[in-house]
Amino acid sequence: GATVIDGSGAPPIGPVDIVIEGNRITRIKSVGYPGVPIDEEGRPEAGTREIDAHGSYVMPGIVDMHVHTGGASKAPQAEYSYKLWMGHGITTTRGVPFGSLEFSLSEKARSARNEIVAPRMFSYHTLGSGKKYEDKRILTPEEAREWVRYIAKEGADGLKLRAHRPAIMAALIDEAKKQGFGTTAHLDQMGVAQMNAQDAARLGLDTMTHYYGLFEAMYEGHDVQPWPADMNYNNEQHRFGQVARQWNLIAGRGSDKWNALLDEFLELGFNLDPTFNIYSAGRDVMRARNADWHDEYTLPTQWDFYTPHRISHGSYWFYWTTADEIAWKNFYRVWMQFVNDYKNRGGTVTVGSDSGFIYQL
Numbered sequence: 312g313a314t315v316i317d318g319s320g321a322p323p324i325g326p327v328d329i330v331i332e333g334n335r336i337t338r339i340k341s342v343g344y345p346g347v348p349i350d351e352e353g354r355p356e357a358g359t360r361e362i363d364a365h366g367s368y369v370m371p372g373i374v375d376m377h378v379h380t381g382g383a384s385k386a387p388q389a390e391y392s393y394k395l396w397m398g399h400g401i402t403t404t405r406g407v408p409f410g411s412l413e414f415s416l417s418e419k420a421r422s423a424r425n426e427i428v429a430p431r432m433f434s435y436h437t438l439g440s441g442k443k444y445e446d447k448r449i450l451t452p453e454e455a456r457e458w459v460r461y462i463a464k465e466g467a468d469g470l471k472l473r474a475h476r477p478a479i480m481a482a483l484i485d486e487a488k489k490q491g492f493g494t495t496a497h498l499d500q501m502g503v504a505q506m507n508a509q510d511a512a513r514l515g516l517d518t519m520t521h522y523y524g525l526f527e528a529m530y531e532g533h534d535v536q537p538w539p540a541d542m543n544y545n546n547e548q549h550r551f552g553q554v555a556r557q558w559n560l561i562a563g564r565g566s567d568k569w570n571a572l573l574d575e576f577l578e579l580g581f582n583l584d585p586t587f588n589i590y591s592a593g594r595d596v597m598r599a600r601n602a603d604w605h606d607e608y609t610l611p612t613q614w615d616f617y618t619p620h621r622i623s624h625g626s627y628w629f630y631w632t633t634a635d636e637i638a639w640k641n642f643y644r645v646w647m648q649f650v651n652d653y654k655n656r657g658g659t660v661t662v663g664s665d666s667g668f669i670y671q672l
Contacts, residue, residue, distance in 0.1 A: 314368050438458065
């Protein structure tokens with residue numbers, strides 16, 4: 312008796328009955344018309360379990376391509392994150408990472424065995440993850456390859472890269488392909504001058520997450536972002552306040568560099584995972600801070616993490632100003648234009664939340 316949104320672009324339709332066999336949808340059958348009692352004779356054969364979905368919408372589960380479970384400082388029990396995800400229609404997650412290598416792979420296995428209420432889990436890891444590498448430094452391309460082979464044997468699904476120096480990045484991506492891994496990258500400001508989104512895509516990176524490295528691939532008149540004199544990356548007010556000030560360092564929509572990058576990304580089959588929501592507080596921090604759901608759903612430990620703090624990642628609101636918010640409004644405008652143009656040309660754009668930071672739950 313559900314109304315279905317099937318994800319193909321077709322309009323909603325209902326009432327329908329959905330038949331599931333062996334964890335697979337095998338049939339979606341129209342069983343009547345809105346406002347008219349369903350003719351029981353025309354329904355599929357009754358199953359071993361039935362869910363009455365009258366008045367409900369049913370859609371494919373959301374795949375969240377950028378999640379973390381939280382950790383002791385935010386949500387001491389991972390179950391809290393899992394139930395928030397499931398309660399909001401997220402049925403598959405890509406942890407980048409969920410947590411440590413050992414924890415992530417254990418939780419992935421528990422989910423697969425239906426021992427916990429959690430989405431399906433794909434486990435991606437950052438360079439040097441794993442207890443075996445706690446006291447090791449990875450300095451050469453071959454050492455990078457050895458680490459990829461190690462986490463492949465442990466049962467990982469892919470790599471969450473940063474803006475590593477070119478020789479290391481090339482080795483990691485090449486070895487990932489040999490292991491059948493996916494790759495995504497947060498092309499962070501510490502390395503982006505040597506490895507922007509265009510550089511990484513040319514090396515075979517599958518997906519860029521967030522926006523880091525995108526604007527840097529289209530600079531006009533700069534090779535490195537012009538930082539203020541007192542810039543310090545470990546001051547997260549600087550890190551997040553300054554990154555939005557790239558919005559006018561590029562020629563912009565429709566320029567030769569803009570169109571060339573879109574064309575090259577399409578040719579390479581590059582994917583964008585923009586995580587639009589996680590940075591939205593930069594445009595209006597009071598809206599995010601005073602969201603209605605915090606009272607009911609945000610744990611006290613999570614709220615403490617959000618509150619301005621010199622160490623907690625993304626808790627940088629020490630002297631956030633209107634000028635910072637206007638920079639972020641402009642940054643979003645240009646960023647979303649690029650993503651929209653890529654989508655309209657046939658490029659793949661995915662959903663990722665990165666929740667648990669910056670007043671996002």
